[in-house]
Amino acid sequence: MSVMERLNQDMKQAMKDKAALKLSVIRMVKAAFQNEEINKGRQLSEDEELTILTRELKQRRESLHEFEKGGRLDLAEKTREEIEVLSAYLPVQLSENEVREIVREAIASTGASSKKEMGKVMGVIMPKVKGKADGTLVQKIVSEELPT
Structure with a gap:
């Protein structure tokens, strides 16, 4: 439906x-x-x-x-x-651990090695988590996972 x-x-x-x-x-x-x-x-x-x-x-x-x-x-x-x-109309939200796992996979697949490449990583992640995770949370986790 x-x-x-x-x-x-x-x-x-x-x-x-x-x-x-x-x-x-x-x-x-x-x-x-x-x-x-x-x-x-x-x-x-x-x-x-x-x-x-x-x-x-x-x-x-x-x-x-x-x-x-x-x-x-x-x-x-x-x-x-x-x-x-x-x-109630949105899909079930992903937990922080699930988002963190997706972020790690995206960093590995893009080969990002610093926070300067955050945009590239976010571009890969956001279509996967659309409606399932808050963008602010995703951005925070990407920032934590990428080295300076």
């Missing part, structure tokens, strides 16, 4: 359950998908849908950080709930 089909099903269920927050998040994601489809002039691939979901999740995490920093616990809690809803 595609992400859009799941969203449609879950939207109907959220309406029946009167789950306002979940309904709101689903509508927001669907709107983001539709805007992207209009811009591209075609239906989105699952990979593009994952990219949009990841972008929306990243925005929520940044907002959560700012709300917590500003002492807005009410908004922080709402944002946490939105993150929970969005996370």
